[in-house]
Amino acid sequence: MLLKDIRDYQILFLGLFLVLGIGTRDWTLRPELIGVAIATSLATQWILSSLTGKEQVANLRSALITSLGLSLLLRADHWTTMAIAAVLAIASKFIFRVGDKHFFNPANFGIISALILTPDAWVSPGQWGEEWWYGLLFVGTGGMILQRIGRWDTTAAFLGSYSLLEAIRNFWLGWTWDVYWHRLMSGSLLLFALFMITDPRSIPNSRIGRVVWAICIAGLTFILRNYFFVSTAVFWALFALAPLSILIDVLWLAPRFTWQEKDEEAAEELHSCTDAIHRVSSL
Numbered sequence: 001m002l003l004k005d006i007r008d009y010q011i012l013f014l015g016l017f018l019v020l021g022i023g024t025r026d027w028t029l030r031p032e033l034i035g036v037a038i039a040t041s042l043a044t045q046w047i048l049s050s051l052t053g054k055e056q057v058a059n060l061r062s063a064l065i066t067s068l069g070l071s072l073l074l075r076a077d078h079w080t081t082m083a084i085a086a087v088l089a090i091a092s093k094f095i096f097r098v099g100d101k102h103f104f105n106p107a108n109f110g111i112i113s114a115l116i117l118t119p120d121a122w123v124s125p126g127q128w129g130e131e132w133w134y135g136l137l138f139v140g141t142g143g144m145i146l147q148r149i150g151r152w153d154t155t156a157a158f159l160g161s162y163s164l165l166e167a168i169r170n171f172w173l174g175w176t177w178d179v180y181w182h183r184l185m186s187g188s189l190l191l192f193a194l195f196m197i198t199d200p201r202s203i204p205n206s207r208i209g210r211v212v213w214a215i216c217i218a219g220l221t222f223i224l225r226n227y228f229f230v231s232t233a234v235f236w237a238l239f240a241l242a243p244l245s246i247l248i249d250v251l252w253l254a255p256r257f258t259w260q261e262k263d264e265e266a267a268e269e270l271h272s273c274t275d276a277i278h279r280v281s282s283l
Contacts (some may be wrong), residue, residue: 007061013141014068040086041067069107077120085114140196152197157214206254
């Protein structure tokens with residue numbers, strides 16, 4: 001059975017990652033904090049949608065995706081920290097807008113806000129370890145979603161340019177290539193590249209704009225990680241360069257992504273497949 005909305009697949013996969021991570025990685029994330037993140041995100045989305053009328057109140061999928069992203073990446077000692085992150089993540093969509101577009105990734109904004117405003121929040125980039133089957137799982141599930149929404153270019157530009165920069169540095173320092181692969185084989189890096197930096201509602205609209213933007217984020221990530229030794233460099237880089245997407249949209253005009261359009265395309269594909277099956281079965 002095919003799910004109706006592309007975001008349903010995101011919810012399914014992120015929920016799977018959460019269960020898998022807790023079950024196989026022995027995370028310190030408490031179930032009650034997951035509940036706080038989900039409940040707070042949904043409530044904030046509902047309230048702000050009702051007050052502003054900018055989005056449909058009944059459409060809470062994006063808020064659920066944000067809460068699952070926070071649960072996967074953010075760690076906290078107190079429930080209030082997770083609640084603050086969730087409220088600010090959802091609120092950023094309504095506050096930081098140009099026209100009808102928000103330019104901060106909600107989960108990323110919530111994570112950075114919690115790191116800045118609270119004393120007990122942290123992110124563990126190595127929480128997924130370096131086991132190869134995690135990478136295959138992330139690439140496979142993320143690839144299914146990116147194929148549907150057409151944002152493979154962003155992931156490819158980010159991972160390609162970041163990998164190239166790391167390779168040049170590794171060669172320059174004369175390190176073995178084991179060190180290089182060690183720095184790239186990170187589950188959190190793949191999650192970021194496949195599920196966070198590709199958010200179609202907050203990234204540049206045009207393909208060339210997305211490629212330029214992703215390369216800039218990769219460059220800043222490389223600098224922060226290797227010269228300022230920031231372990232959470234990818235999240236800070238995305239946060240710092242998020243407003244750049246507005247300028248890029250002015251330089252390279254393109255229609256803005258809409259979930260409704262993609263859902264209609266998916267429905268047409270499903271209808272075509274159904275017709276083909278009926279024709280074959282009638283022979």
